Amino acid sequence: MPFTLAGPVHSELLIKKSRFLGCVEPVAGREQAVARVQELWAEHPDARHICWALMAGGHSAANDDGEPSGTAGRPMLEVLRHQELEGVLATVVRYFGGVKLGAGGLVRAYTDAVAQALLGAERVPLIRTRVLQVTVPYAFEGAVRRELDAHGAVLEQVQHGVDVALTLEVPEDRAESLRSQVDDVCQGRAEWA
Known part of the structure; x- marks a missing residue:
């Protein structure tokens, strides 16, 4: 390391x-x-x-x-x-x-x-990180935030519009697991940028 x-x-x-x-x-x-x-x-x-x-x-x-x-x-x-x-x-x-x-x-x-x-x-x-952007329906915001905490992600920015747009930074080795969990929690309605 x-x-x-x-x-x-x-x-x-x-x-x-x-x-x-x-x-x-x-x-x-x-x-x-x-x-x-x-x-x-x-x-x-x-x-x-x-x-x-x-x-x-x-x-x-x-x-x-x-x-x-x-x-x-x-x-x-x-x-x-x-x-x-x-x-x-x-x-x-x-x-x-x-x-x-x-x-x-x-x-x-x-x-x-x-x-x-x-x-x-x-x-x-030195922990390498990746910045991710995801848009989710309001109903899933709380569950997504819990997943971010569980994966050690840092929430950089949140924009509330028609949906909730989140910009986050996550340790690189946890990025794919986080994406998978967010997709599951949002029942396939998460949109990744």
Whole structure:
């Protein structure tokens, strides 16, 4: 089961005079992630590197930001994958301390910065949902609402006209069962959009 994070969590490591500021945080997608990296550059104009990794919307991305290829972004991304995270951006701001760490040292430093931040993070199960729209006769509205509750659906909008139009959000794995139950309750008179 994939997870996301409840909120941002930070870490700080000092390795051979270099300072690594790690952060893991929930994001909606790549656009928000890139904007967040730009904010970090504004907050840390003297930093040497801001490396990042993203798992969001079924896509992944990794950026070494000038570090040797494969020593920062990709190892950070592997930490996110290993933790089964989705909708999460990992960033590490590096202030260079004058001592080169070598490829192995860089991989460990960037991996550790993300892993340390994740130790304090609250993981939240990511439940995929589906939005459904159904129109039912007034006589069945109460029974339909009970089915929504029983299936963990959230009623987003209700419009009362000739019939009752309901817009709802339901966990994806319960959507077909809900449709079937509503059809049964409404004796085949439910109209799905």
